[in-house]
Amino acid sequence: xxxxxxxxxxxxxxxxxxxxxxxxxxxxxxxxxxxxxxxxxxxxxxxxxxxxxxxxxxxxxxxxxxxxxxxxxxxxxxxxxxxxxxxxxxxxxxxxxxxxxxxxxxxxxxxxxxxxxxxxxxxxxxxxxxxxxxxxxxxxxxxxxxxxxxxxxxxxxxxxxxxxxxxxxxxxxxxxxxxxxxxxxxxxxxxxxxxxxxxxxxxxxxxxxxxxxxxxxxxxxxxxxxxxxxxxxxxxxxxxxxxxxxxxxxxxxxxxxxxxxxxxxxxxxxxxxxxxxxxxxxxxxxxxxxxxxxxxxxxxxxxxxxxxxxxxxxxxxxxxxxxxxxxxxxxxxxxxxxxxxxxxxxxxxxxxxxxxxxxxxxxxxxxxxxxxxxxxxxxxxxxxxxxxxxxxxxxxxxxxxxxxxxxxxxxxxxxxxxxxxxxxxxxxxxxxxxxxxxxxxxxxxxxxxxxxxxxxxxxxxxxxxxxxxxxxxxxxxxx
Amino acid sequence: xxxxxxxxxxxxxxxxxxxxxxxxxxxxxxxxxxxxxxxxxxxxxxxxxxxxxxxxxxxxxxxxxxxxxxxxxxxxxxxxxxxxxxxxxxxxxxxxxxxxxxxxxxxxxxxxxxxxxxxxxxxxxxxxxxxxxxxxxxxxxxxxxxxxxxxxxxxxxxxxxxxxxxxxxxxxxxxxxxxxxxxxxxxxxxxxxxxxxxxxxxxxxxxxxxxxxxxxxxxxxxxxxxxxxxxxxxxxxxxxxxxxxxxxxxxxxxxxxxxxxxxxxxxxxxxxxxxxxxxxxxxxxxxxxxxxxxxxxxxxxxxxxxxxxxxxxxxxxxxxxxxxxxxxxxxxxxxxxxxxxxxxxxxxxxxxxxxxxxxxxxxxxxxxxxxxxxxxxxxxxxxxxxxxxxxxxxxxxxxxxxxxxxxxxxxxxxxxxxxxxxxxxxxxxxxxxxxxxxxxxxxxxxxxxxxxxxxxxxxxxxxxxxxxxxxxxxxxxxx
Numbered sequence: 001x002x003x004x005x006x007x008x009x010x011x012x013x014x015x016x017x018x019x020x021x022x023x024x025x026x027x028x029x030x031x032x033x034x035x036x037x038x039x040x041x042x043x044x045x046x047x048x049x050x051x052x053x054x055x056x057x058x059x060x061x062x063x064x065x066x067x068x069x070x071x072x073x074x075x076x077x078x079x080x081x082x083x084x085x086x087x088x089x090x091x092x093x094x095x096x097x098x099x100x101x102x103x104x105x106x107x108x109x110x111x112x113x114x115x116x117x118x119x120x121x122x123x124x125x126x127x128x129x130x131x132x133x134x135x136x137x138x139x140x141x142x143x144x145x146x147x148x149x150x151x152x153x154x155x156x157x158x159x160x161x162x163x164x165x166x167x168x169x170x171x172x173x174x175x176x177x178x179x180x181x182x183x184x185x186x187x188x189x190x191x192x193x194x195x196x197x198x199x200x201x202x203x204x205x206x207x208x209x210x211x212x213x214x215x216x217x218x219x220x221x222x223x224x225x226x227x228x229x230x231x232x233x234x235x236x237x238x239x240x241x242x243x244x245x246x247x248x249x250x251x252x253x254x255x256x257x258x259x260x261x262x263x264x265x266x267x268x269x270x271x272x273x274x275x276x277x278x279x280x281x282x283x284x285x286x287x288x289x290x291x292x293x294x295x296x297x298x299x300x301x302x303x304x305x306x307x308x309x310x311x312x313x314x315x316x317x318x319x320x321x322x323x324x325x326x327x328x329x330x331x332x333x334x335x336x337x338x339x340x341x342x343x344x345x346x347x348x349x350x351x352x353x354x355x356x357x358x359x360x361x362x363x364x365x366x367x368x369x370x371x372x373x374x375x376x377x378x379x380x381x382x383x384x385x386x387x388x389x390x391x392x393x394x395x396x397x398x399x400x401x402x403x404x405x406x407x408x409x410x411x412x413x414x415x416x417x418x419x420x421x422x423x424x425x426x427x428x429x430x431x432x433x434x435x436x437x438x439x440x441x442x443x444x445x446x447x448x449x450x451x452x453x454x455x456x457x458x459x460x461x462x463x464x465x466x467x468x469x470x471x472x473x474x475x476x477x478x479x
Numbered sequence: 480x481x482x483x484x485x486x487x488x489x490x491x492x493x494x495x496x497x498x499x500x501x502x503x504x505x506x507x508x509x510x511x512x513x514x515x516x517x518x519x520x521x522x523x524x525x526x527x528x529x530x531x532x533x534x535x536x537x538x539x540x541x542x543x544x545x546x547x548x549x550x551x552x553x554x555x556x557x558x559x560x561x562x563x564x565x566x567x568x569x570x571x572x573x574x575x576x577x578x579x580x581x582x583x584x585x586x587x588x589x590x591x592x593x594x595x596x597x598x599x600x601x602x603x604x605x606x607x608x609x610x611x612x613x614x615x616x617x618x619x620x621x622x623x624x625x626x627x628x629x630x631x632x633x634x635x636x637x638x639x640x641x642x643x644x645x646x647x648x649x650x651x652x653x654x655x656x657x658x659x660x661x662x663x664x665x666x667x668x669x670x671x672x673x674x675x676x677x678x679x680x681x682x683x684x685x686x687x688x689x690x691x692x693x694x695x696x697x698x699x700x701x702x703x704x705x706x707x708x709x710x711x712x713x714x715x716x717x718x719x720x721x722x723x724x725x726x727x728x729x730x731x732x733x734x735x736x737x738x739x740x741x742x743x744x745x746x747x748x749x750x751x752x753x754x755x756x757x758x759x760x761x762x763x764x765x766x767x768x769x770x771x772x773x774x775x776x777x778x779x780x781x782x783x784x785x786x787x788x789x790x791x792x793x794x795x796x797x798x799x800x801x802x803x804x805x806x807x808x809x810x811x812x813x814x815x816x817x818x819x820x821x822x823x824x825x826x827x828x829x830x831x832x833x834x835x836x837x838x839x840x841x842x843x844x845x846x847x848x849x850x851x852x853x854x855x856x857x858x859x860x861x862x863x864x865x866x867x868x869x870x871x872x873x874x875x876x877x878x879x880x881x882x883x884x885x886x887x888x889x890x891x892x893x894x895x896x897x898x899x900x901x902x903x904x905x906x907x908x909x910x911x912x913x914x915x916x917x918x919x920x921x922x923x924x925x926x927x928x929x930x931x932x933x934x935x936x937x938x939x940x941x942x943x944x945x946x947x948x949x950x951x952x953x954x955x956x957x958x
């Protein structure tokens with residue numbers, strides 16, 4: 001958007017004012033109507049970004065608090081303090097605490113070390129380097145909810161330096177290897193991001209926004225089980241798709257040499273790396289068996305965060321300096337609180353009633369489900385950030401789905417995953433995109449082509465194999 | 480403390496383990512007993528400080544979460560998620576958001592500008608400079624809950640440079656002016672800190688820890704009304720007390736010259752300073768009339784924080800870099816959550832029952848009140864941080880006071896204030912202490928002498944004039 005900051009602000013401020021000038025629709029309490037205006041302005045704010053997400057959310061929370069206290073009868077529905085509820089949300093804290101693990105992989109160099117070992121073991125063709133990228137990303141993904149840190153901070157620098165080492169230059173010889181490798185880095189992360197609840201920050205956000213509307217929860221291990229079959233299938237195909245769209249001119253790779261140099265630079269493995277590897281395994285163990293251990297995923301993540309500090313893998317100062325974590329704490333806590341007060345004020349119930357009178361898919365619930373997933377992937381490319389998309393669209397899709405009778409479990413799962421792969425199309429559809437694209441190897445046309453194939457191919461796989469798999473799991477009471 | 484980190488950790492870890500080895504006392508649920516062990520270890524951790532406060536609190540929250548999930552029958556009393564409740568507490572958020580105003584005064588230079596104007600207007604003797612310090616601190620205090628930022632970041636640098644300009648050198652001529660001025664800086668801030676709810680971070684913390692036990696709340700304006708008479712009286716006396724204990728050899732001051740140079744260095748007043756001054760007035764207005772405006776103090780503070788960012792007085796990046804704010808968010812949220820789960824698990828009720836069988840002040844409730852205040856001031860000097868003292872002692876004093884029948888309102892008010900002036904004695908009794916003492920002008924003997932006079936003199940004033948004033952306010956239903 002090339003609007004000036006002033007114009008952006010004017011638009012954002014105008015939204016709730018214009019909405020407030022209309023009287024609330026019948027059946028909706030005035031406070032819900034005003035809060036809806038704030039929420040809409042917030043989402044437009046997240047898209048136009050006159051300020052960063054945390055500032056926009058804090059503004060929204062502040063104004064909502066002032067409104068709730070001043071609308072007659074509002075406090076019977078919702079309290080001023082509810083605006084801050086998102087800051088005690090286990091979702092917010094899961095993401096915030098797991099950011100420590102993301103940065104630990106970057107800070108200690110363990111991520112790079114694993115990458116070079118993988119390159120040595122299996123990277124002797126360009127195509128296989130694509131698979132190295134995929135396995136590496138998948139391996140790290142359960143403990144790196146900052147997919148920007150995972151892809152942009154660990155995988156991108158390595159694969160970029162590999163491309164350079166192969167003699168592929170962004171200006172003169174992008175097609176030699178770099179174009180393929182970079183495109184693949186992005187397409188892969190958009191798929192690993194939905195395999196685990198903790199593989200991308202907006203996952204937990206989407207789940208916590210949908211759960212009150214659709215009444216369906218997924219814990220860490222069930223999330224993985226649901227994602228495994230369609231997700232791993234897509235993952236296996238992605239390096240091939242990229243290879244087909246952007247075939248690298250160079251086929252053979254001197255992987256031994258690249259790995260040797262890289263590992264030499266890293267030096268011998270440190271205590272911190274070993275300790276991190278062990279904590280990573282404990283975290284996985286804790287998330288997988290969180291039910292049996294009576295410890296929820298957030299507490300597991302918090303324990304691992306604290307252990308990282310006590311074992312000196314990262315310092316508290318490192319955490320203070322990790323701006324991404326604090327930004328996420330503030331903005332996720334804010335948006336979860338905002339959506340919570342909107343819900344308490346009766347907005348989503350009212351919206352469902354209204355939509356129920358308009359929409360009708362009587363007897364075609366499954367068609368409605370597929371239409372919703374198709375729409376979700378189609379509109380996803382309008383959003384530069386998965387978080388903004390989730391805040392804006394997920395509650396709407398969930399409400400519509402509920403109204404038209406789409407099966408709650410299938411809709412929840414389908415939407416949770418489409419948020420990630422739906423972002424594949426564009427080179428700006430998430431944090432890692434601009435980084436990989438910014439290396440300069442890629443052209444928009446081949447990127448968007450591959451992205452469209454990945455996004456709509458994934459949709460196809462999810463709507464066929466995915467739906468069958470989820471139905472199977474639901475029928476067996478596994479999830 | 481000169482214990483090694485390892486020894487500190489060993490002590491802290493041993494506490495909850497030893498407690499858990501004993502079976503819970505009759506009438507106390509096992510989960511409350513284990514949580515008490517964690518709470519005690521937390522407080523010892525806050526005192527020994529093997530890590531910063533946030534790390535200690537996050538560890539406590541993590542372990543508490545794991546314990547609550549794993550003690551049979553615990554979840555009937557308290558939920559795992561309750562450990563995070565402190566992060567939605569309006570107390571935590573009031574302090575966190577008001578930190579922005581503290582740093583805005585430092586960043587924009589407005590604090591310094593006001594100081595130089597005051598020096599010009601009334602600082603033509605050393606004694607009057609002591610009063611300049613006092614008025615300046617009092618003026619800034621309502622909007623600077625970081626009293627370290629207020630005293631250490633604004634007042635200390637100015638008064639220190641004034642001492643240097645007066646030719647008072649820490650090595651050769653400390654008694655010329657510096658010794659008096661520095662001592663006065665500290666004694667003053669320990670008193671302004673209890674005049675306003677928002678004048679020191681632990682104020683709101685102490686209030687939120689006592690309220691569930693004693694059932695008495697104080698809003699922003701009532702806090703000020705209660706503190707005004709004894710507090711302002713103490714404030715007026717403090718520069719005289721310091722003057723008496725450490726008489727400066729230099730009496731006359733060329734204040735015009737100092738102010739001229741200082742203001743010259745600052746240059747003309749900027750837009751940011753003007754905007755901050757207006758926001759400061761709006762904040763005061765909001766806090767004073769928060770009842771009539773239906774906006775609680777936290778929302779006022781959040782609105783001002785957001786306005787500071789939008790008007791570019793401070794940037795979000797400044798806030799991200801302000802480590803003190805984030806540290807406070809994490810550790811206050813943590814300790815409020817910890818105290819909350821202890822309360823929910825029935826610990827304070829049980830403690831009150833046990834103490835009720837032991838203690839007896841039958842018919843002497845007012846004596847009990849005065850004894851408690853005396854004890855509170857006496858033990859305060861053991862604690863380097865007001866926050867640690869509050870977390871450790873305030874719930875205990877409140878419980879004891881309740882048991883022995885001390886009047887809840889008077890006890891609450893008395894303890895809220897003694898937390899601040901009780902820290903006057905030592906040069907380490909709060910953030911600003913080491914800064915002012917560290918300038919090198921002072922000796923421990925005269926500092927502690929003045930500190931003891933201020934602490935116990937304040938106690939005397941509070942137990943006489945203070946109690947009468949509070950009784951008067953309560954009888955008239957003003958607070």
